[in-house]
Amino acid sequence: MIWVKLLTSALIIACVTELAKKFPLYGGIIAALPLISLLSIFWLTVQGETVKQIQTFTIGVIIGLPATIILLLVVYVMLKHSFPLLVALVAGAIAWGLSLGIQKFVLNHFNIHL
Template sequence: MFFWLKAFLSGLIIAAVSSLARRYPGFGALVASLPLISILGMIWLWQETKDPARMEAHVSATLWYVLPSLPMFLLIPLAMRNGVPFYAALLGGCVVTAVLYLVAVWLAGRFGISP
């Protein structure tokens, strides 16, 4: 039952953000940029485990995975401004993000960080 509650609330937030962005693109972007999914994930994890060590590891790893995703938000609009269709720009942004995730994991390992 808890799984379905989590899925419903998470989906509701995504639907609300997309509806909001359709009418107010800037405000929709602001709400989308909030770490709502991360916060919900932390709440769900805490409710299920009450484990401070697991929470610390999750939050630290989230930081290391957010950083390589940021260039995607520059690449997609830049590509679209230069005539690249949306889905191609989105795919390119996702590919770049995946490559940067791999680089981040590799670099983290070299510095003794465990994302």
């Protein structure tokens, strides 16, 4: 089963990157689709996970969205200002981690438990 998951995921990534070479904007839009989330939900279901586990996974994806948006914004701005890709990716990853930390602090501060 793991080989099916690996091949399916690799095929999707390969198709998106090939499309992005010819049509970068459309490749980006397709890459932003929740393909990984939906595939993960599908595979979790096939593997017999409970609805509760899938709900918990889904809320984790939702919680991770703001930090992911910040990561992508940091990478975009840095590349726009001619920073090397590696520097932009590291800065984006740091911004992602800080965003998750701030988000966790805010949720805990207001005693919000998702």
